[in-house]
Amino acid sequence: MSIIKEDNNLILCVELNDDFFYQENFRNKLNNYQSVKLYNTFRLNATFLIRQETIDYFENYFFKIGEIVDDNFYLIDKRIFETKNNFLFQKNMEIDIDYFIAPNSISILRHIDNLIAHDVIIGNSTDSNIFNIPEAEYINLLESFPTTYELQKYRQKRVAGSIADFVDLKKDANQTYLNYLNKKLHKRNDVTLNKLFDFEENKYRIIYDKLSNMLLHEANYKESDWQKEIIKIILIIYPKYLAVGEKIYFNTRKGKRKFLDLCLVDYTGKVDIIEIKKPYNIPIFSRSTYRDNYFPSREISGTIMQLEKYIYHLDKLSQQQIESMKKRYFKDYDFEFDMISPKGFIIAGRTKNFTSEQIHDFEILKRKYSNIIDFLSYDDLLARIKSILQKFEKL
Structure with missing residues (x-):
């Protein structure tokens, strides 16, 4: 699956694998106006289907999941994501599939939706009338979702804590889990700092080019x-x-x-x-x-x-x-x-x-x-x- 921008729409592209029975089941559900649930995140039906194409023998389905509003934001269709609140993404963001699905098929927007009672903009916004999560913070949120490996370590920690008084453990699962979390946090901080440095460098490059251009076209x-x-x-x-x-x-x-x-x-x-x-x-x-x-x-x-x-x-x-x-x-x-x-x-x-x-x-x-x-x-x-x-x- 992938996310593409087309005209004023945000499109989910679903490429079906070569499993005949899966393709047939997917196609029949759409033809009968039934819903198809993908990765516990996207609830799709024929209403949202824009077109279907066969590319290199694979069937590709294109679903409209959002559209431009106010010339600056993609309004996400909450029927697809099954949210009560509206989510808007700034249109110049590089939106990919990971912005919606966390590891273990977790719907990110639905998780946020369960914690709030208002609409929210994701990206940079000057609109004081609506809550706003900056893109950098949203990316930090995505990186904070536990991976399958982390959940496995957590389960081992919980099990070890329950049986530690009755058996001889061959390793300290609690310390292993804490070491993993510390390593993950350190890596996250490094990534955040690197992004910040890249942003700062780009900022000064822009103003250098801006001033150089002004000096070339001073008469304007x-x-x-x-x-x-x-x-x-x-x-x-x-x-x-x-x-x-x-x-x-x-x-x-x-x-x-x-x-x-x-x-x-x-x-x-x-x-x-x-x-x-x-x-x-x-x-x-x-x-x-x-x-x-x-x-x-x-x-x-x-x-x-x-x-x-x-x-x-x-x-x-x-x-x-x-x-x-x-x-x-x-x-x-x-x-x-x-x-x-x-x-x-x-x-x-x-x-x-x-x-x-x-x-x-x-x-x-x-x-x-x-x-x-x-x-x-x-x-x-x-x-x-x-x-x-x-x-x-x-x-």
Whole structure:
């Protein structure tokens, strides 16, 4: 048996073996609209049959066991699985027969169904109105079902426990069973960690490709859209940041109205003011040099000066102003909003074609302002993602 996806349907493909009497019995039951129970899991009849084909002398029957709903989920037919609740599988999951049948012909969905009183989505879902089992946890559940070997060890343990006081046992069945469980748990944890590492590596590979593609097609992005995409990447690379603030208004000590375009707040409540510039036509260095030294372009100098002014004004805010900003812009976050010595963060420019002298002078520029500002070029950002990828590749 196998599971295939066809049009908007989830299909169970049943290939009958070459046992004539079994084939005849199966065929007759379908023709007479009787039910056929397979592996104590699928209750099938002609109602669900889509087609029958003979492939390499074997009869193949195709049954519809689910269909797409809401463009994102397969709704499993509960008549087939004999469940009271609805089960929905996310459509982009690689669903196979093991998602339904555990060892010893145990119906997984019916086991879950007996323990719950509501519908459930299996896979990743943002729908807060329905219960959800993430795919990784569902796979862990599948792996936790006892195998025939495990059940045999368990039976030996139970029998040994009953007769241990009356006979001389040649082995400690209880310890054998515990050793097996410990080995199984260790293996499960290794598998889970390996899946997690694969997921993380894939995540960083996606954002590396995403940023590379953005830099190739920069002209397709408006400034605001560009900033939003870069912010998403920053939040992944720097997980310490919990919140993003946009258009944060405040008054200076002299009563002037100012606002921050963007800021990031970390888990301690510390604020970083971020300036994101599209790299096109905003060079890091001026075209000319002074005594063979490179100095910042007008745009970069202006950005640095603007950040320094923001930091100066924010550092002088009263506690009342800070509390007011927290309530207005970050009320949903549980951190102490901290405006003491905020830092700046600039993402701008390209360095991939820099000469060694330009790279040297860029490092000097970054160090000069490192106490108040972090400066990354887009090539620095790519290099940082690549270094994370290399870490996973070595593990």
